[in-house]
Amino acid sequence: MPDAARPPSVDRLARSLADTGLPHPLLVDVARRAIASGDTSTVEARARDDASALARTLLQPVINATGVLLHTNLGRAPYAPPLYEGYTNLELDLATGERGSRHAHAASLMARACGAESAIIVNNCAAAVLLVLAALANGRGAVVSRGELVEIGGGFRVPEVMAQSGARLIEVGTTNRTRRADFERAIADNLDVALVMQVHQSNYRIVGFTEAPDARDLATLGPPLVVDIGSGLLDTACPWLADGPPSWLRDEPAARQTLEAGAALVTFSGDKLLGGPQAGVIAGRADLVQRCAKHPLARALRPGGLVLQSMQYVALAYLRRDGNAIPFWRAATAPLSELRDRADALGRGKVVESMAVPGGGTLPGVEIPSIAVALDGDRSAALRAWSPAIIARVNDGATYLDLRTIDPSHDAPVRAALAAL
Numbered sequence: 001m002p003d004a005a006r007p008p009s010v011d012r013l014a015r016s017l018a019d020t021g022l023p024h025p026l027l028v029d030v031a032r033r034a035i036a037s038g039d040t041s042t043v044e045a046r047a048r049d050d051a052s053a054l055a056r057t058l059l060q061p062v063i064n065a066t067g068v069l070l071h072t073n074l075g076r077a078p079y080a081p082p083l084y085e086g087y088t089n090l091e092l093d094l095a096t097g098e099r100g101s102r103h104a105h106a107a108s109l110m111a112r113a114c115g116a117e118s119a120i121i122v123n124n125c126a127a128a129v130l131l132v133l134a135a136l137a138n139g140r141g142a143v144v145s146r147g148e149l150v151e152i153g154g155g156f157r158v159p160e161v162m163a164q165s166g167a168r169l170i171e172v173g174t175t176n177r178t179r180r181a182d183f184e185r186a187i188a189d190n191l192d193v194a195l196v197m198q199v200h201q202s203n204y205r206i207v208g209f210t211e212a213p214d215a216r217d218l219a220t221l222g223p224p225l226v227v228d229i230g231s232g233l234l235d236t237a238c239p240w241l242a243d244g245p246p247s248w249l250r251d252e253p254a255a256r257q258t259l260e261a262g263a264a265l266v267t268f269s270g271d272k273l274l275g276g277p278q279a280g281v282i283a284g285r286a287d288l289v290q291r292c293a294k295h296p297l298a299r300a301l302r303p304g305g306l307v308l309q310s311m312q313y314v315a316l317a318y319l320r321r322d323g324n325a326i327p328f329w330r331a332a333t334a335p336l337s338e339l340r341d342r343a344d345a346l347g348r349g350k351v352v353e354s355m356a357v358p359g360g361g362t363l364p365g366v367e368i369p370s371i372a373v374a375l376d377g378d379r380s381a382a383l384r385a386w387s388p389a390i391i392a393r394v395n396d397g398a399t400y401l402d403l404r405t406i407d408p409s410h411d412a413p414v415r416a417a418l419a420a421l
């Protein structure tokens with residue numbers, strides 16, 4: 001029996017919290033803090049609150065009810081299921097028993113999926129751009145339009161990445177209008193231009209009096225054209241979707257068509273419209289990809305087997321034309337009638353029309369029609385406290401759970417959470 005006058009022992013208090021599932025050393029920390037905080041009568045309740053607060057800081061699955069498909073705080077694209085446990089043939093050629101290449105599986109499938117000669121996978125698109133510039137333009141010039149010297153977010157600023165790579169930035173044109181002739185002039189004036197670069201504006205648009213050359217115009221200037229398409233749409237025709245490209249994709253550039261237009265390399269993220277894990281892809285001409293792979297930075301920027309497994313899963317799904325196997329595309333293209341039926345079945349709140357967004361710094365201004373359940377008041381904290389945590393959107397004093405970003409396998413816990421509110 002606890003003695004009301006004396007604090008419990010650290011060890012006993014820690015052991016009494018074992019049902020939280022946290023390892024003993026963490027519970028000892030929690031127990032120490034609770035005891036040190038004073039009031040003996042509340043020490044156990046306090047320790048239990050602290051333990052559950054600590055458990056909430058761990059990486060864990062959450063239910064994305066925000067309607068933002070690529071939510072930066074929720075890890076952008078929803079993860080595809082992991083494939084294997086234990087050892088893999090990451091760098092072993094099973095045919096010869098010799099050392100193999102970690103670019104032989106996921107990256108070569110990704111190249112096939114976007115129609116490139118060759119590809120490598122790095123940690124993210126920022127790493128892809130850095131590696132391309134370091135490997136192909138270190139100490140030399142790279143020509144970019146002034147309208148594309150963008151900041152993507154989280155500190156990825158094109159001019160700064162170029163500076164880090166050792167490439168010399170040659171800006172041409174103006175913020176709103178740049179022409180092929182601007183590039184021609186820069187190349188004629190600068191004897192040592194290694195690359196022409198085009199960067200997708202990603203998270204903003206310039207509208208009005210604008211002009212920009214397309215990849216086809218820039219591909220014939222002489223130096224290899226590198227296009228940072230960013231979001232990772234593989235093919236504008238979306239052959240992995242039964243109904244073809246959704247209207248909201250509009251003019252989003254795709255890897256296959258950019259390469260067909262004459263780009264020597266494209267770079268893109270794994271976890272935006274590609275729907276994979278955090279990764280970056282460099283795809284295109286085999287000789288240039290090889291120079292990137294051989295650069296000393298490539299080792300520092302390479303992902304491990306877990307990411308490559310996940311990228312292989314995604315590449316195989318694209319090659320099977322099976323968009324349903326990619327959680328991002330399944331969510332992005334779910335028919336409204338299906339979302340409405342699922343919302344009705346949640347049994348609580350008002351079913352309303354909603355607008356989901358791609359998010360993740362892609363497709364600014366694009367909205368995807370959706371269905372949400374609306375609750376009176378701000379219920380976001382209670383929903384976040386559910387297990388798994390449910391992340392909802394609060395707008396004008398009401399809480400919205402958008403069905404487009406909730407995986408159907410999560411409808412049951414969402415229904416239970418709503419019933420318990």
Ligand SMILES: *Cc1c(COP(=O)(O)O)cnc(C)c1O
Nearest residue numbers: 124125126200202229230231269
């Ligand atoms: C998102 C983006 C990046 C950065 O990609 P990360 O995978 O987040 O590093 C770079 N370039 C463009 C054009 C992008 O859209």
